[in-house]
Amino acid sequence: MSGAFAGTLMNSSVDLVTRVCQGDADAFRLIFERYSRPVISFIYDMVNDRALAEELTQETFVRAFRAIHTMRAETKLSTWLFGIARNVARESLRARARAGNHVDIADKSVMDLSDKKPAPVEGLLSKELNELIRRSLAALDEDKRLVFTLKVLHQCSYDEIAAITGFSLAKLKTDLHRARAEMRKRISSYAGVGYEV
Amino acid sequence: MKCEVCSEFLEEYLDSELAPGERERVGAHLIQCVDCSTKFETLAAEQELFARYDREIEVPPFLWTRIAEHALTESNAPRRSWFASLFARRFAGVAAIVLLAIAVGVVYLMSRQATPEKSVVDRVSPTGPTQEQARNTGEIVSRGSTRMNADKSKRQIRRAIHTDRDVSDQSDVLSSDLGYLDIDEQDTAQHIEQTQNLLRSIKNLPVSDSDDEIDVSYDKALSRRLLNENVVLRREAEMKAKFPTKTLLADLEPFLIDIANLPDHARPEDVRVIKERVRKTEIVAALLDYQDRGINNR
Numbered sequence: 001m002s003g004a005f006a007g008t009l010m011n012s013s014v015d016l017v018t019r020v021c022q023g024d025a026d027a028f029r030l031i032f033e034r035y036s037r038p039v040i041s042f043i044y045d046m047v048n049d050r051a052l053a054e055e056l057t058q059e060t061f062v063r064a065f066r067a068i069h070t071m072r073a074e075t076k077l078s079t080w081l082f083g084i085a086r087n088v089a090r091e092s093l094r095a096r097a098r099a100g101n102h103v104d105i106a107d108k109s110v111m112d113l114s115d116k117k118p119a120p121v122e123g124l125l126s127k128e129l130n131e132l133i134r135r136s137l138a139a140l141d142e143d144k145r146l147v148f149t150l151k152v153l154h155q156c157s158y159d160e161i162a163a164i165t166g167f168s169l170a171k172l173k174t175d176l177h178r179a180r181a182e183m184r185k186r187i188s189s190y191a192g193v194g195y196e197v
Numbered sequence: 198m199k200c201e202v203c204s205e206f207l208e209e210y211l212d213s214e215l216a217p218g219e220r221e222r223v224g225a226h227l228i229q230c231v232d233c234s235t236k237f238e239t240l241a242a243e244q245e246l247f248a249r250y251d252r253e254i255e256v257p258p259f260l261w262t263r264i265a266e267h268a269l270t271e272s273n274a275p276r277r278s279w280f281a282s283l284f285a286r287r288f289a290g291v292a293a294i295v296l297l298a299i300a301v302g303v304v305y306l307m308s309r310q311a312t313p314e315k316s317v318v319d320r321v322s323p324t325g326p327t328q329e330q331a332r333n334t335g336e337i338v339s340r341g342s343t344r345m346n347a348d349k350s351k352r353q354i355r356r357a358i359h360t361d362r363d364v365s366d367q368s369d370v371l372s373s374d375l376g377y378l379d380i381d382e383q384d385t386a387q388h389i390e391q392t393q394n395l396l397r398s399i400k401n402l403p404v405s406d407s408d409d410e411i412d413v414s415y416d417k418a419l420s421r422r423l424l425n426e427n428v429v430l431r432r433e434a435e436m437k438a439k440f441p442t443k444t445l446l447a448d449l450e451p452f453l454i455d456i457a458n459l460p461d462h463a464r465p466e467d468v469r470v471i472k473e474r475v476r477k478t479e480i481v482a483a484l485l486d487y488q489d490r491g492i493n494n495r
Contacts, residue, residue, distance in 0.1 A: 025265070025268075029261060029265075032261055032264065033261075036256045036260065036261075037255075037256055040254060040256055041252055041254060044252055044254050045252070050254060053254065054257055054260060057256070057260065058260060058263050058264050058267065061264045062264055062267045062268055065264070065268050066268075129246075130250060130251055130252075130253070133247065133250045134250075134252070151212065152244060152247045152248070153247060153248070153250060155248075157214070158212070158214050173209070176208070177208060180208065180243075183247070184243060187243075187246070
C-alpha cells in the first residue's frame with residue numbers, strides 16, 4: 001500500500017470535516033468513499049427500491065456537502081449523515097405516498113412466503129430468506145422500520161438512533177420491540193424461531 | 198430476578214444498552230434460568246440472521262461523479278467559519294470604500310478638466326454616493342468574492358472527481374494535459390493513465406521462484422475499482438461511437454479481470470503469467486500511443 005493511501009486511511013472524520021469546511025473537495029470524496037455504502041444500504045432498507053436508493057444517496061451527499069459547515073463539533077459524522085439520509089428517505093416516502101404510488105406489501109404475500117419455505121442451509125442466508133427479510137422490512141410501518149434498520153441492520157446505539165430520528169428513548173424502545181416481534185412473526189417458520197417475547 | 202422482569206430486559210441486554218448493575222443481574226439470572234437463557238439464545242440467533250442480511254446493493258461507480266457535478270452546478274462551496282465570513286464581509290466593505298474613494302477622485306478630476314465627455318462615473322451624484330449606492334457596490338464586490346470562492350471550489354471538486362489518491366506516485370508516467378477535454382474524455386484519459394500505472398506496476402513487479410507468495414492486495418483492489426470504471430467508460434464510448442476508445446477499453450478488461458481475481462497473496466507463477474501477457478501484448482505501449490495521439494484522433 002502506498003504511503004499516501006495509507007495516509008488517507010488515517011484521516012479522522014473530524015479532520016475530514018474540517019478540511020471540507022476549508023474548501024478541500026478531496027476530503028469530501030474521502031467522506032463519500034467511507035460512508036456511501038452504509039448510507040445507500042440504509043436508504044435502500046427504508047425505500048426498498050434500488051434505483052431510488054441511488055438517487056437518494058446522491059441527494060444525501062449533495063445536501064451534506066452544502067450543509068457540512070453547520071455540523072456541530074460534538075456530532076458524530078456517521079450520525080449526522082444518517083440523519084440527512086433519514087430525512088431524504090422520509091421526504092421521498094411521503095412524496096410517493098402523496099402520489100398514490102405506495103405499494104403495501106405487508107401482509108399476505110409476506111406471510112405466505114414465510115410459511116412455506118424450507119429452513120435454510122446452516123451458515124448460508126439463502127436468496128429466499130434475503131428476499132423474505134427485504135419484504136418483511138418493507139411491510140413494517142415507517143417508524144418501526146427506521147429503528148429496526150438502524151439498530152439491527154446497522155448496529156447503531158440507542159443514543160445514536162435517538163439523535164438520527166429525534167425519537168425519545170421510550171418510543172424507540174417500544175418501536176424496536178414491536179418491529180422485532182413483527183419481523184420474528186414473519187420469518188419464524190423459515191428460521192425456526194418460534195416464541196413470544 | 199423474576200423471569201418476567203428478565204424478559205423485559207432481554208432485548209436491551211442483547212443490544213448492550215443496559216446499565217452495568219442491571220446487566221449483571223440479567224446475566225446472573227440467565228446463568229441459572231434455562232427458559233430465559235433459551236429465549237436469549239434464540240433472540241441472539243435471530244439477530245445473527247438479520248446481521249447477515251445481504252441486500253446485494255453496491256455503490257455505483259458513477260455516483261461520486263454525479264454528486265460532484267451536482268455540487269458544481271447547484272451549490273456553492275461550503276461556507277467558511279463565521280470568522281472567515283465576517284472577514285469576507287469586512288473585506289467587501291473595505292473594497293467598497295476604496296472603490297467609492299476612487300470614483301469620487303475621478304469625478305473630482307473630471308470636473309476640474311471640464312471636458313464635455315461623460316463617463317459612467319460622472320453619473321455618480323455630485324454630493325457623493327448615497328447609502329443605497331454604497332450598499333449596492335458592497336453587494337457587487339461581495340457577490341464577486343462569493344463567485345470567486347465558488348469557482349475555486351468548482352475547480353477543486355473537478356479535480357477531486359478525477360484525482361486518484363490510490364495512485365499517488367506518478368513520477369514515471371507521461372502526464373497528459375486534461376484541461377481541454379470534456380468531462381467524459383477527462384474521465385477516460387484519467388482512467389487510461391491510472392490503468393497504465395497499474396499495468397506498469399505489475400509488469401515491473403519482481404517475481405522470484407524463491408517467493409512463496411507475492412502481496413498484490415493493493416494492485417488487486419485498484420484493479421477492481423478500475424474494472425468497474427472500465428465497463429462504464431467502454432459503454433459510454435460505444436454509445437458515443439468512439440470506437441478506438443471502446444476497442445482499447447475492451448482490450449484492457451481481461452488484464453483488469455485477471456488482476457482483480459488474484460488472491461491478496463498470489464502465487465509467483467500466477468503473477469508471472471500476467472506479467473508476460475502485459476509484456477507480449479504491448480498493452481502499455483498501446484495506452485501510451487492512445488495518450489500521445491490526443492483527443493482529435495479519437
